[in-house]
C-alpha cells in the first residue's frame with residue numbers, strides 16, 4: 001500500500017494591505033485585513049523519486065506549482081503532490097498560500113520531519129514571498145477568522161474575530177499577484193491608500209476595504225461595474241486583493257453577485273491548516 005498523507009488549508013481573501021519590506025523573507029510581508037474562508041486547498045502527498053505537482057480544479061488538471069516545488073526542495077524531500085480546490089486560482093482567494101500550507105502539513109507528517117505548525121508556516125511564507133505569490137496569506141491562514149495583521153510574517157501580532165454570518169464572492173478572472181507586487185508605482189499608491197485601523201465586523205471590513213480599493217487605483221472597469229451594482233442594492237462590497245473579483249456581505253449580496261458569475265457562498269473559517277488523514 002502506498003503511504004499518503006492528506007491535509008487541508010483554508011484560503012484567504014485580502015481586503016486591504018500594505019507591503020512591509022524586511023531584511024529577509026521572514027520579516028518581509030504585509031500588514032492588512034482579510035477573511036480566512038471555509039474554502040481552500042486539499043493536498044494529497046505520497047513519496048516519489050522525483051517531485052511533481054498536479055493541480056486539479058473542476059475535473060481539470062494542470063502540472064506544476066513553482067512555490068510548492070521550491071518548498072519541497074528546501075526540505076530535501078521529493079514527492080508526488082496533488083492539490084484540489086473549488087475556487088479559481090490566481091483570483092485573490094489566497095490559494096497559493098493554502099496550497100503551500102496544506103502540502104507542507106501533509107509532507108511534515110509523511111516524512112516525519114517533526115516541524116511545529118509555526119515551522120511549517122515559516123517555510124510556506126518563505127516560498128510565497130520569494131515567488132511573489134503573496135505577502136500576508138500564510139500568516140492569515142495559520143488560523144481562522146476575520147484577521148487584522150499588525151506586522152509582517154508569521155510571528156506578527158494578529159487579531160481574529162469570528163462572525164457567524166456567510167459572505168459572498170464572485171470572480172471575473174485572474175490577476176497575477178506577482179505583476180502587481182513587482183510594480184513600485186502601484187505599491188506606492190497602495191501604501192497611500194492603506195486604512196490604518198482594524199475592522200470591527202464583516203460590514204466594517206467591506207467598507208474599509210472599499211475605500212482602500214478605490215484609492216489604490218487597482219479597480220478595473222469590469223470590477224467597478226459589479227461594485228456599482230452592489231452600491232445600488234445597498235450591499236457593502238469590495239475587490240478581492242489581488243484578483244479581478246468582488247466580495248460582498250449582508251442581505252442581497254448573493255443575488256447581486258450572481259448577476260455577474262457564479263456567486264460563492266463562503267463562511268469565516270474557524271481554524272487553519274490541518275491533517276485530514278494518513279495511510280497506512
Ligand SMILES: Nc1ncnc2c1ncn2[C@@H]1O[C@H](COP(=O)(O)OP(=O)(O)O)[C@@H](O)[C@H]1O
Nearest residue numbers: 065066083089090091092094095096099133177
Ligand atoms: N491550488 C493550487 N495548487 C498548487 N499551486 C497553486 C495553487 N494555487 C496557486 N498556486 C500557485 O500560485 C500561483 C498563483 O499565485 P497567485 O496569483 O498568488 O494565486 P492566488 O491569488 O490564488 O493565491 C500559481 O501559478 C501556482 O504556482
Ligand SMILES: CC(C)(COP(=O)(O)O)[C@@H](O)C(=O)O
Nearest residue numbers: 014030092094134135136242
Ligand atoms: C494581497 C496579497 C499581497 C496577495 O493575495 P493573493 O493574490 O490572494 O495571493 C496578500 O498576500 C496580502 O498580503 O494581503
